[in-house]
Amino acid sequence: MRASIISIGNELVGGVTVDTNAAWLARELTAVGCEVFEHATVGDDRSAIAEAVSSALGRADLLIITGGLGPTPDDVTREGIADALGVAIKTHPDAEGQIRDFYQKLQRRITPSGYRQALIPVGCEVIANPWGTAPAFGGRREGCRFFALPGVPSEMKAIFRAGILPKIVVETGGRRSATGVVRCFGTSEASIGEKIADLMAAERNPKVGVTADEAVISVRITATGEDEAAARVAVDADIAEVRKRLGRYVLGECEATLSSAVAELLKSSRKTIATAESCTGGLLAKSLTDIPGSSAYFLRGYVTYANEAKTGILGVPEGILASEGAVSEAVARLMAEGCRRQAGSDFAVSITGIAGPGGGEAPDKPVGLVYFGLADERGVFVKQILFGSHLSRNQIRQRSCRTALNILRLRLIEGDWP
């Protein structure tokens, strides 16, 4: 099944927003054995939309269109698709009912423009969007199956997975593919590439590739086979091999994150955690509570941003703050200790550092210097890391949070300080 993707929006074609929907859809479609052979992007322009849709309908077996289904006058995807199909647009009762239900559930008033979203090209079926106001729709023309979805990424993804992907899977016959991802942390992309170079050979099935995103390294495995089960077996064998070679760097598969890995380990060991943060400002607590059910292990977090808070809440002596500085091994240790004592938790993790861009004036305390503390029943483990000062404030905060989670992860899997 040869698939084409069209993204619609002035903000996309003008480059104000980078289109991430097309890449996401391409990966989803590839995973079910479609061959995505083109994307196109056009603005909120009825005739340009009509031309792009009409042209793609003639080339593709499957066409996914996103964007331009909202309530405002610049949303003209409905009209453009109708022109390409040579039909009118008409209020569809299913769409109208869905919009009414959605607004009622939120106890909000429907504006007249809200009902514009119920206009659907004649002959198309409505596809439910329980996540937003604009219904999706689909149809078929000249051997090409097509679907139109709102462009808001979260809605688009939810509708695609719930209402469209199952239809596509039924319609694609034949050769299937399966994919897997192994997520790693604590080493470099190049080092991982060397350890699995043989698996990454170009002509091999499965295909294995490595990508890095903010220090999390993903090993992607895609296999094709006579059926899904055969492809799955090949992927699983590679996953096992990758896990064997990469050992403690592997934090999990698929959507696994450092947070979810740590959450699993804390839950299964019935341990509790508390946090004391300075430069990350709550990001570590936020990451630990990203996971549903985090109340099973997360007790409390302190964001001791001002020195006064470090002293008042965690009992870090003013004298130590004055002599060692807030960004120091001693303070990281005392923050973790004080936090574990206050919270009565099994573990406490502390972070204190210089996220920048200001504050790195002292030559021995540059931007990017961060101390981590991990308190447990044996005492406190402290680690210092100097992140490059080329990183942004946000990157230093994110990397600091990931490093703290990884220290906790290694402590939990190895039963000892890392």
Place this chain on the structure above:
Amino acid sequence: MRASIISIGNELVGGVTVDTNAAWLARELTAVGCEVFEHATVGDDRSAIAEAVSSALGRADLLIITGGLGPTPDDVTREGIADALGVAIKTHPDAEGQIRDFYQKLQRRITPSGYRQALIPVGCEVIANPWGTAPAFGGRREGCRFFALPGVPSEMKAIFRAGILPKIVVETGGRRSATGVVRCFGTSEASIGEKIADLMAAERNPKVGVTADEAVISVRITATGEDEAAARVAVDADIAEVRKRLGRYVLGECEATLSSAVAELLKSSRKTIATAESCTGGLLAKSLTDIPGSSAYFLRGYVTYANEAKTGILGVPEGILASEGAVSEAVARLMAEGCRRQAGSDFAVSITGIAGPGGGEAPDKPVGLVYFGLADERGVFVKQILFGSHLSRNQIRQRSCRTALNILRLRLIEGDWP
């Protein structure tokens, strides 16, 4: 000058890599007055490239092609463009010389495949690439000026700015554009669309469009004019008009966020803030400390996730937690009060709610129910919001954080509870 952009690469069309080149090029071209009306993405497939290029040459005045100019056998952009032009490819002495110089400078041996990069469609001019091995090239066909560049973003950008943009500026003959963005929060996209419908008329200059991303609504304004100053004046007039009509919903322009807006307001009024969070787990503190220099206003944050923490740290009585529940107006009020008292700050903001997916079993306490408290010298303002339970845990947490920031923003700009 109507411009089209083509991105080439299997990794792009398959979604493994998100294409950021097209958006970057679109912004560069828009800034010099071109109207980018389409992007296309195709794989490393000679006939698909030829078809895409041929079709774009017929529609556009300017065509920029990136990717597929490297030395490996899968790089077939040269061949595809030559097919579209109906010419052969031939080693170009300028390109060959440039490749030889580049390798020499790096003291590397040229592989035979390196010289593949000197093959250029007959009739095209070579454009220097001092940043990599693959030369760029350009030409003209049927009133359409076209350029082909390597896809590596850093090389592409450097070549474009040094060797291509100056040629385009000469050929566009003057007309320039300017852009602006007004960011809003606290109302719906549809409601904003209605308030500025006349400004959004299709044929108008400036062009005005509205997009929504996780409850932040952006109004984008793009004007063209005889020169940049004229375009800027037109944009600024529209920004003033949009600000007037949307009033308190406007949080700022360009890259403004709720965090940066609140940070500015706290700094300029020399007020301090502390936070007490339950369901958002530290996200509010993290957002307030996203901004460099946040230590000027942010004192401390409490993540009182367990009930014990709400009692032990903030002094919320166990009896109230038992009778009203942790997610209640009373507890939001007591959390904000206790936080302000502990921190000695001017303001304290509290959040307690049910982020889900679990925990919404009681019929009067569904997933998405969130209470906010804002304590100041006058007492505590409390607000209840029922976010739709269709939202994910992450969305409910993000929206809660934004709502809390907006309550604080309105308090700061209006000097009164919102």
